[in-house]
Amino acid sequence: xxxxxxxxxxxxxxxxxxxxxxxxxxxxxxxxxxxxxxxxxxxxxxxxxxxxxxxxxxxxxxxxxxxxxxxxxxxxxxxxxxxxxxxxxxxxxxxxxxxxxxxxxxxxxxxxxxxxxxx
Amino acid sequence: xxxxxxxxxxxxxxxxxxxxxxxxxxxxxxxxxxxxxxxxxxxxxxxxxxxxxxxxxxxxxxxxxxxxxxxxxxxxxxxxxxxxxxxxxxxxxxxxxxxxxxxxxxxxxxxxx
Numbered sequence: 001x002x003x004x005x006x007x008x009x010x011x012x013x014x015x016x017x018x019x020x021x022x023x024x025x026x027x028x029x030x031x032x033x034x035x036x037x038x039x040x041x042x043x044x045x046x047x048x049x050x051x052x053x054x055x056x057x058x059x060x061x062x063x064x065x066x067x068x069x070x071x072x073x074x075x076x077x078x079x080x081x082x083x084x085x086x087x088x089x090x091x092x093x094x095x096x097x098x099x100x101x102x103x104x105x106x107x108x109x110x111x112x113x114x115x116x117x118x119x
Numbered sequence: 120x121x122x123x124x125x126x127x128x129x130x131x132x133x134x135x136x137x138x139x140x141x142x143x144x145x146x147x148x149x150x151x152x153x154x155x156x157x158x159x160x161x162x163x164x165x166x167x168x169x170x171x172x173x174x175x176x177x178x179x180x181x182x183x184x185x186x187x188x189x190x191x192x193x194x195x196x197x198x199x200x201x202x203x204x205x206x207x208x209x210x211x212x213x214x215x216x217x218x219x220x221x222x223x224x225x226x227x228x229x230x231x232x
Contacts, residue, residue, distance in 0.1 A: 034219060043206060043224040044162070093161055095220075107152065108220055110161035 002028045002098040006111030013084055014119055020080045021114045023094030029074035030096035034108065035067075038091040050077040084118040091115050121145045123223035125207050130229045131197055139192045139226045141207035149213050152220060153181050153192045154206040162206055166192065194228075202230045 003026040013019050023033055031052045036044040048069050049057040056069035068080040077096075081088055092115075095108040122144045131137040143151070150169040154162035168174055168183035168190060180193040192205055204225040212218035 036222075041227075043222045046219055046221070049219060091159075107164045107167060110163070113159075113161045115159075 002026075002096070002109045004030075004094065004096050004109045004111040006094055006114050008114055009112055010115050010117075012117045012119065015085055016083055018080055018082045019084055019116060020078055021092055021094075021116075023077045023079070023096070023111050025075045025096045025098070025109075028096075028098040030077075030098065031074060033071060033077040033094055033096045035069065035077075035079050036093045036095065038093060038113075044093065047079075052077075081116065084116070086118045089116055089118045121209075121211075121221050123207055123209060123221060125205075125223040125226045127224065128227045128229070130231060131194075133197055133199060133230055133232050135197050136193065136195050137197060137228065139194075139205050139207075139228065141190045141192070141223055143188050143190070143207070143209050143223075145209050145211055145221060147211040147218075148185065148209060149218050150210045151181075151183055151190050152208045152210065153179075153190075154208060156204045156206060156225070158203075165205075197230050199230050199232070202228060204228070 005024045007022045033050040035047045037047050038044050046059050047062045050069045050071040052071045058064045071077040091113050093113040094111045124142045152167050153165040155165050156162040166181035168181050173182045178195045183190045204227050206225045207223040208220040210218045210220050
């Protein structure tokens with residue numbers, strides 16, 4: 001299947017700082033990427049849909065000014081958690097769809113996830 | 120609204136068969152997915168159903184009934200490595216129309232010797 005890579009895998013930061021997480025599609029182009037957040041023992045909650053070359057679409061209740069998403073190229077989307085607080089500590093996972101390779105199912109391929117801990 | 124329900128936890132014995140159910144009520148439907156997620160890792164794709172019926176893939180099978188808003192994932196010949204969370208997800212629109220996946224809360228399966 002298609003490969004999606006996230007970086008960093010782990011990040012610890014101080015409260016009030018900003019953290020950037022990168023999501024790359026390694027062997028395919030992704031016009032759309034999705035950012036999810038997962039708290040311990042809970043399911044994935046969609047935060048936003050990242051569209052290449054245009055503004056991201058945020059889910060209800062997700063602050064767009066706090067979670068900045070940039071999808072500048074067909075293989076890279078970034079999520080920046082601004083002015084992070086301890087309650088932002090979570091597992092952030094990106095995913096992308098390879099429409100060319102997975103045209104039948106349109107399945108999502110997930111990155112490895114980034115675990116953010118805000119002290 | 121969107122609602123996807125799964126049991127929170129299940130336990131089964133190595134070598135046995137287990138069925139994980141999923142019911143859904145969503146504003147749109149364009150396919151149902153099952154993903155496996157081991158602790159601390161990203162989900163991996165298991166199966167996809169868009170038409171009614173059973174899809175078999177090795178030890179794993181998935182069933183869909185659109186009229187009942189119901190699916191199940193069947194795991195046969197359970198192995199210890201099958202201990203993981205199993206996520207049911209519904210896509211609300213076609214992928215070409217940026218259809219997004221809505222996930223259930225996941226079922227944590229523990230396989231015991």
